[in-house]
Every structure is written in C-alpha cells, then in structure tokens.
Amino acid sequence: MTDLTEAEALIGDDARAAIGMQLNHAEGTVRRLEFQRWAAAVGDRNPLYFDPEYAQAHGYRDVVAPPMYLPYIGGTVVDLAQLRPDGLTGRSGSGAVPLPKCPRRMAGGDEYSFHEPVYDGDVITSERRLVGLEPKVGRSGPFVLMRMHTTFIRGDGVLVGEVAGSLIARPARQDG
Numbered sequence: 601m602t603d604l605t606e607a608e609a610l611i612g613d614d615a616r617a618a619i620g621m622q623l624n625h626a627e628g629t630v631r632r633l634e635f636q637r638w639a640a641a642v643g644d645r646n647p648l649y650f651d652p653e654y655a656q657a658h659g660y661r662d663v664v665a666p667p668m669y670l671p672y673i674g675g676t677v678v679d680l681a682q683l684r685p686d687g688l689t690g691r692s693g694s695g696a697v698p699l700p701k702c703p704r705r706m707a708g709g710d711e712y713s714f715h716e717p718v719y720d721g722d723v724i725t726s727e728r729r730l731v732g733l734e735p736k737v738g739r740s741g742p743f744v745l746m747r748m749h750t751t752f753i754r755g756d757g758v759l760v761g762e763v764a765g766s767l768i769a770r771p772a773r774q775d776g
Contacts, residue, residue, distance in 0.1 A: 604736075604742075606742045607737050610742060611699065611744055615699050615733055618696070619733060623696055624728040625727050627724070627725045628674025628675070630721060631720060636650060638669050638672060646666070648664050649666055651663065665718040667712070667761065670714075673718075673724045673726070674724065674725075674726060697733075703771075703772055704770040704772065704773075705770075706767065706770070709766055710765040710766075711765070713763075715759055716759070718761075723754070724755075726753075727751050729748065731748060733745070740770075743768050744770075745767075746769055747765075748766065750765065
C-alpha cells in the first residue's frame with residue numbers, strides 16, 4: 601500500500617516555488633459568428649446566442665456568447681499532428697510546473713463561475729495561475745493534484761468569469 605509520504609516525494613522544492621506562477625495568458629476578441637458556430641457545433645441552440653430580439657426581451661443589449669465559450673476566446677489553431685494522444689493541445693501551461701516524476705497529466709475537474717455577459721467585440725484576457733499542489737494517493741498509487749485558477753477579464757477591467765480547475769499529475773507507468 602502506498603502512503604502519503606511517497607506522494608509528497610513527487611513534489612520538489614522547485615515545484616512548490618511555482619505556486620502562484622502564471623501558467624497561461626491569452627487575449628482575444630469575441631466574434632458573434634465564431635461563438636454562434638461553436639454553440640451550433642456543441643448542439644446549444646439557445647436563442648440568447650442567436651436571436652437579438654429574444655436576447656433583448658430578456659434584458660441583454662444583443663445576443664450573448666455562451667458562457668462555456670469563454671475558454672476558447674484567444675485560442676490558437678493547432679494541427680492534428682501537434683495534439684497529445686488524449687486529443688488536447690497541452691497549452692494549459694501545466695507543463696511549466698516542474699514535476700519531472702509525474703509526466704502524465706489528465707483533467708481533474710473544473711468549476712466555472714460566470715459573472716457578466718460577453719458580447720460581440722468584447723476583448724477578453726484570460727490568465728491561469730497555479731494555486732496549489734496536493735500530494736494524494738488513489739487506487740492506482742500516488743499522484744499530485746495541481747490546482748489552478750483562471751480569470752476572464754473584459755477590456756473594461758470587469759471580471760466576466762473564472763474557473764477553479766485541477767489536473768492530476770501521475771508518475772510514469774511502471775508496467776511496461
């Protein structure tokens with residue numbers, strides 16, 4: 601049975617020093633056609649995103665971007681050959697956290713909070729920071745839970761959304 605001491609040994613002093621570090625920074629302009637295509641692609645035909653009259657009747661000045669679209673604002677285009685085996689780009693910035701004993705990374709969960717609507721033409725800046733590293737032991741052994749916080753700020757300085765997220769950093773497989 602693996603104990604917490606083995607999990608704690610996965611986190612070195614250089615990794616602990618990275619707590620508070622900015623992992624990712626992006627800026628992008630919200631475009632109506634882009635967020636509408638995104639909403640259609642994920643099957644979300646909420647009229648708030650497509651019908652200006654409907655949106656105005658519900659207190660908005662125009663159609664709004666779907667809240668879950670926020671993380672895609674300022675994103676880049678990546679060729680299929682550049683994707684990791686799990687289909688992700690690996691551009692979360694988590695690779696900058698020095699955990700050499702834990703090269704395998706996987707999503708641990710995200711908790712979103714949305715504060716203000718986002719409209720066509722809004723400039724959004726996102727910033728992700730490492731806020732904590734926790735040694736853990738699960739059914740398949742030790743791992744490090746990486747906790748991050750992402751903010752989405754509109755050009756006028758207003759916080760429109762944020763994400764408290766986590767990644768699981770695991771040691772290399774020993775079964776090969």
